[in-house]
Amino acid sequence: MKALMVRTDFSLGESALKAEHAVKVAKEAGYTAVISADTMNIASVIPLQRAAGDEMAVICGVKLNVVDDPTYEYRAKLAKESNGCMESLERGRNYCFTALIKNEQGYRDICELMTLANTREQFYFVPRLALEQLAATYAKGNILLLTSDIGSVFQRPDFAKIISALITAGGRENFYSVVYPHPTPFYDQINVRAMKVASALKIEPVAFYPAYYEGVDDADIKDIAHMVMNNIKVDQPHRLRIPHQRDNAINGRRHLLQALKEFSVRMGVSVSAAMASTTQDSIVKACEWRWHEMAPALPKMADDEPATLMKLAVAGLRKRLSNKEFGYTPPASEHRVYVDRLKYEMETLTRLGFCGYFLMVRDLMNHSRETGIPVGPGRGSSAGSLVAWCIGITNVDPIRHGLLFERFINPERLDLPDADLDFSQARRHEVIEYLNARYGEEYVAGIPNFTYLGAASALRDTARIYGVDAADMAVSKELKTLEDDSLSLSELREQLASLDKYATKHPDAFKAASKLQNLMRGFGRHAAGMIVAGVPLTERTPVERRGDARCIAFDKRYCEAMGLIKLDVLGLATLDLLDSAKRYIKESTGKDINLDAIPLDDRKVLDGFAAGYTQGVFQLESGPMRKLLKDLGGGIEPMSFKTVVATTALFRPGPIQSGMLDDYVAVAKGFMPPQSLHPVLDELTAETNGVILYQEQTMNATRLLAGFTMAEADGVRKAIGKKDMEKMKSMGEKFIVQAQAGWIDVVMEDGTAQRIHRAEHFKCEDGKLRTVEEALDAGVKLPMAVVSVTGSHPGLSETKASEIWQAFEKNGAYQFNKSHSVAYSLISYQSMWLKTHFPAEFFAAALTILGEDKHQGLVKDALTYGIRVLPPDINMSSNRIEIRTLEDGSQVLYAPFSAVKGCSENGCQAIMRAREKVGGKFESLAQFEEAVEKRACNSRVRESLQKVGAFASIEPGSMPATDPVRLRDQAELMGNLVIDAVKASRPFEMNPKRSAEVNVLMTRMAAEMGLGDELIRPSIGIKPKIMVILDNANGNDARTGYFMENGYDDFKAKLLVSGDLRMGDLYVTGVCKKVKDKEKDYTKDEIGQFIDFMREEINLVRPTYVLTCGSRATSLFNNKSKPSDLVGRKEYLPDLDVTVFYGFNPNILYFRPEEGEKLEAILAEVAETINK
Secondary structure: OOEEEEOOOOOOOOOOOOHHHHHHHHHHOOOOEEEEEEEOOOOOHHHHHHHHOOOOEEEEEEEEEEOOOOOHHHHHHHHHHOOOOOOOOOOOOOEEEEEEEOOHHHHHHHHHHHHHHOOOOOOEOEOOEOHHHHHHHHHHHEEEEEOOOOOEHHHOOOHHHHHHHHHHHHOOOOEEEEEOOOOOHHHHHHHHHHHHHHHHOOOEEEEOOOEOOOOHHHHHHHHHHHHHHHOOOOOOOOOOOOOOOOOOOOOOHHHHHHHHHHHHHHHOOOOOHHHHOHHHHHHHHHOOOOOOOOOOOOOOOOOOHHHHHHHHHHHHHHHHHHOOEOOEOOOHHHHHHHHHHHHHHHHHHHHHOOHHHHHHHHHHHHHHHHOOOOEOOOOHHHHHOHHHHHOOOOOOOOOOOOOOHHHOOOOOOOOOOOOEEEEEOOOHHHHHHHHHHHHOHHHEEEEEEEEEOOHHHHHHHHHHHOOOOHHHHOHHHHHHOOOOOOOOHHHHHHHOHHHHHHHHHOHHHHHHHHHHOOOEEEEEEEEEEEEEOOOOHHHOOOEEEEOOEEEEOOOHHHOOOOOOOEEEEEEEHHHHHHHHHHHHHHHHHOOOOOOOOOOOOOHHHHHHHHOOOOOOOOOOOOHHHHHHHHHHHOOOOOOOHHHHHHHHHHOOHHHHHHOHHHHHHHHHOOOOOOOOOOHHHHHHHHHHOOOOOEHHHHHHHHHHHHOOOHHHHHHHHHHHHOOOHHHHHHHHHHHHHHHOOOEEEEEEOOOOEEEEEOOOOEEOOOOOEEOHHHHHHHOOOOOOOEEEEEEEEOOOOHHHHHHHHHHHHHHHOOOEOHHHHHHHHHHHHHHHHHHHHOHHHHHHHHHHHOOHHHHHHHHHHHHHOOOEEEOOOOOOOOOOOEEEEOOOOOEEEEOOHHHOOOOOHHHHHHHHHHHHHOOOOOOOHHHHHHHOOOOOOOHHHHHHHHHHOOOHHHOOOOOOOOOHHHHHHHHHHHHHHOOOOOOOOOOOOOOHHHHHHHHHHHHHHHHHHOOHHHOOEOEEOOOOOEEEEEEEOOHHHHHHOEOOOOOOHHHHHHHHHOOOOOHHHEEEEEEEOOOOOOOOOOOHHHHHHHHHHHHHHHHHHOOOEEEEEOHHHHHOOOOOOOHHHHOOOEEEEOOOOEEEEEOOOOOHHHHOHHHHHHHHHHHHHHHHHHOO
8 A cells, every 4th residue: 555645735834735636646646545644733634535535545644733831821921911920941842743543532532632732721823732641642543653854853852752751651553753755964864863763662664755745846836835824025035944845746656765765875774665665554554544424413402302393383383373573464374384384394304303403593592582682583595494483593484485495405415404693793702602601612613714825815925925016916906806716827817918917027926826826825713603513522623723712623614524513603783783773762762663573565664765765774775776776666666575685686796797687677667578488487587577586486497397396496506506517417408308298287185276297296105206197196195185187288398498497507696595685685674664763763873883984974864864963962972872852853863972082981981970970961161070080081082072062062152063163173083973074264275386386396206207298297277176186197198298188078077067166176186197108007116106296296285175086096095994985985184184075086987887976976065065
């Protein structure tokens, strides 16, 4: 047996070998076994084993880090925190061993050891073990190799003592001394020690030539990966710990034998060829353990889980059927449908063994509701389960909304369920704490997230270590915009001229990036995934550290294969918003609002959707989304909840690019009739205007047209969604054949008639699947009471069936999960209901919960509802937004004290305590000054409160807080809560002297940068009111030598009309005052110089208002936020005494003319401000 030892890219920066590729290349090189030995990681064993199948033995090993005292740093930290002192102790140097797993006990021991190494006490940058911990466990089920590479125990002066201690603990039979016969002085020295120890201690020696990359041509990539992971530059001296070597490729056995022979001659050491053959064979034979799929391990939730779940589900269904939920109570005529669906789901869950899972999720949801943690109505495909609805996991009635259980759980496959659960973002940590307390920490952990180098990140990371300037590196941003992320950089180079240009200019960096693409980049933690197991996790997996969190060792894709069932415990800020709004309503009206009882046909709410009044409404607040809602609201049918559901599914890149969205809108507005793939499908697609928008529609369509079972239909959905060409081909062939079979008319026992597809199979009383005709012929009872067949109808032609299947394949990848769309649309509807009926409470909650970047839009929107957001008032405000009703009946929102820069929660509390101390209301500023604690509310905070008008109500004769004169201070101190632009307190002066100074600056710039006649100068109006700053000059500017004197027709038209401006009102300039060369971009140095001169120009001109038109221009004034996030906002900058309106590059209008509406809105606000 020929064994190859490998280290994969799971050893970050130590290998460039992908596990899947390692097996293929090892087979080609003649190996029959692979030994994985990643550093403190065994996660590669699953992809290795899956790639190997039964053709190659995969031995799971791990390189273990050992240190004299792995708790030293932790104890030192504790001692420092307690101001204590610690006994003097050497940290000791890291050294390592490689353990190979022999049996099941050995696997568990390795999992335990690695979990111990990852504890808070022992983890310090990397997981570490003590020698005693290794000695106590290794011999029960593992082989220990004394490795001869970096970090080898042979590098320690006391190596003999350490090895003797291990032999005493575990015996010699599980011990091997390893030689890696690399022809370097470092390895020669270590290998000689290895051979001497083997002879002296009677340990058997063995030889391996470990592989860290595929071929010799890939040798550089391991070093480059190391530099990328450790942020080391290519030209940095002493960049690697050992000399570069090029022979860790996957070489044949002869290479090892030849290297051993040369080592023997070179060092005068006697070696045996058996080290590379029979000794290896004995190790492989001893290591019998192979990774294998494991049975699901769930906590035991009841003695009889199916009976318990059935009891709860039946009770829950009775309650659901008698209550009105979301304005609907199922009619008695529908009850049989619910009962039959419940029986079907319960039979499926019992057969698959998933009852305990449903009980576990129910327990978590019940605990959250009982402790007041807001939970969502549902998320993802679990909303399609009636049982989940009956027992309170979801609040989505799947029958009312036409959702499919099979979209969640396939009844014919043992795919473990995966429920996505939404909880309050602010209290999500309490949910995790409950899981740990309920089941025990040893049974609960998170899921890791392994990040890989994609095309863009590989290009960016290699550019960084090769010292490529930022301007050239910017080509990586273009790669992010491409749809197909499966293309290699070499393939992308053929499509993108800019990438080809980069590759030509930086060939080494591009070559390195091409080889690094798809290599593992780092370990993270899945944002929401949690494992709750029925056995201690270390029986299945090591438990590792990710920051302060515990995670299993294996990728989320392998959880199911490990028998570990995943819960997605997500935090959703909108749930906090809804909860906050309900609490405001309770305070103001005394009402307890049940958002699960509101009707889904409330006309006022639906009219709000139709008008696009969705600022702050979950999922629907973006400008394009609001425009889409207005388009649909103007359709021939009134807005309905199903339209809202469709909108959330439509507004995604796939439906937009495929034309599905356009077709849906065109039908809604009456511009075209619904398309019909086949009359049988018309009823199915009626709710989506003839468009097959949902995955569930495709599933139902395959059943109606070709008699597919729902389990088969789910297989179609998965294959199309994952673009599994092999499965799509076989399923397509089956669909085309069965679609030609046609339909039969049947009479039911109750006398009703039905039409059923001739090929559709049903589970009969004997448990076998049969068609209706087969069941009637065999005299076997069907699940429905069919009496006889009364007629038949022809099926589709082969051509038509093929055409429909091609339509499924084309659009299937763009279709959306209806279950998720319905569940999340319920949250959107709840948000809109609150905004419609309790706007003040809604806006108070939204301004509290949502990020500052949304505040300006919310404050503006509140005004359209007649609600003003006012600065803090010393008697009205608190540490949250306060709602007050004025004498005229209007409502206002008082900003919290903390909205003022510098006022912390401590400051808020100090003000509130002082106010309580004086009887609940301050009568004067002097009283406030006397009562408040000065340490918590210092003079700077009090001065800021004074500036924004917080004391206006208790200071006779002072300006009201709403006086425009205060705007400047409020804009500076309250940020995005202020929406009124600060009126300029000085004129924008461009007298002849200043114009001459600008001209001198331009002349100096041209000389210093060598621009000569290529310099594009500012266009200065007769009496400018606003400075317009473009990103860079273009060909139109080059014709005149001045910005915007030629071209820009569409942009200029909008400036003059929407902005109510004339060209004489404008000072137009640009950051980069030279037209970019077609062959090369601006250099990093050029951009830096352009920016420096632009800043100098701004300081010289001293504009009162600025409109930025591009990301470079925007970044001059705000580099903390993404320029795209700032579009449409304005900001007063006190240092420059200027109000900046953030726009976007006008060139976008050529490619996306629909953005013109957004630009017009920005310019209208500019006009309103300037012309006040």
